[in-house]
Amino acid sequence: MITDASPLGRMFETLAAHTELEPDDRAAVLALPHSIRWLNPATYILREGERSSHCSVLLQGFAYRHKIVAEGARQIVGICLPGELLDLHAALLDRSDENIQSLSGVRVASIPVDALHRLMDSHRRVSRAIMARAMVEAAVYREWMANIGRRDARARMAHFLCELAVRQQAVGIAQAKAYELPMTQEQLADLLGLTSVHVNRTLQVLEADGLIERQRRRVAIVDWNALAGVGDFRPHYLHLGTPVEVEPLRYYA
Amino acid sequence: MITDASPLGRMFETLAAHTELEPDDRAAVLALPHSIRWLNPATYILREGERSSHCSVLLQGFAYRHKIVAEGARQIVGICLPGELLDLHAALLDRSDENIQSLSGVRVASIPVDALHRLMDSHRRVSRAIMARAMVEAAVYREWMANIGRRDARARMAHFLCELAVRQQAVGIAQAKAYELPMTQEQLADLLGLTSVHVNRTLQVLEADGLIERQRRRVAIVDWNALAGVGDFRPHYLHLGTPVEVEPLRYYA
């Protein structure tokens, strides 16, 4: 439960999800200097090639990571949810190799890189927690690679829908029975390594088969077990200590 | 130049490549308790689902990370070169979500997780260096995702061949003019999200076009610029401070 009013509270919860943290760790995280911005949808938070002196924490809304390859094709390489530290690599490497862009309207906190380094130097458990988060992020990258490289369109889509459901529930922003999918079909296509036309057809098949229902930008997973089966979805790679309870999702409760 | 005889010397060099480290950092890394094993090709170093109390450092030879999806299809999600810390996630998360297997015969050092934690707690620069390496690893994951998701077979293969050339040169194990590709075409296929049949045909085309030459398990990049062009290869995502000099590679000369 996130009962905390501090902007960075959710970030702390995210860190504490994988590593045991103490009250003084919490105090140190919440005490990080930061400035908060509201950004419109589709705003760049970080650009490829950019050098930056601040790290961004996503407080509210969704963001995504993407890369542009030759001929302008785009691959979305990650979806970011509230509580996540978006660009730790900015603190540790030279220039960014990816773009990060808001998907919805977002609230973002900027933390000076120096402050983050001081925090990690002084609080070993926090440092470890941040590292653990980075490990989870890498695990998700690996799973996506397997998803794109070795599953067909139907399975890819099913897998992604399951992942997003679980992750949204894990941070407590899914309404349990259905969730928001704040993406166009073109974005979904760029995420799954497909074309938007094929994404459209794939979604229709999943709906026709009674696995999901769609309504605007919302998705309801009608038959969780079937969808997870189709997508070969096993959530262990998300490293959520206690498996999140994933009950069948429905529009109509 | 790696003029160091200590087994962990190469690991230190790898860490120092992205973060400035001091002599006492070096001493601390080299002082890590460890045991060394020789492993045959195709030996598992880590298995999915496994919990482990040690971290492995690859000292010599090649290894690869992979995941198995439904119906037994395999996706290779990473190639590991000497000097790399293979399974930091073992130290920070519960169970492994991937398999790590030797490609060639390898020499591996096992370091107790506790010792690694103590090192990171006491040496902030080393801790930062390890984190930076993890960031680079993640950057490679992202690039591979873009490679698999948004490039055709020809470009995918070209990109991978370029990456491996640069990375091998970066750790000083490529003979500059040509390098070892210690993989079967089936493994290449599982890495690129293709079939072995198509990998075979793709390699033949690259050779016929005069971009590469093949001989056993060795590859020679005949026309670097052309190959990098075909593969849309830009090495910035490898975050090698000073760009590695990549001269055209040839067998002869």
Add this chain to the structure above:
DNA sequence: CGTTTAATTGAAAGCAGTCAAACTATGTGG
């Protein structure tokens, strides 16, 4: 409301997959 953006549909083409067989190394034991 008109305008723009996103979703949907149909038909045709193509890149890569599948299946099966032949060929080439490499290695082993007699």
Add this chain to the structure above:
DNA sequence: CCACATAGTTTGACTGCTTTCAATTAAACG
């Protein structure tokens, strides 16, 4: 040193999932 076994590479014919191209419909927006 050769016969056989095994693993990996190569080739051909055919199939098919996904893309491409184009046009239409629906939704979102100011």
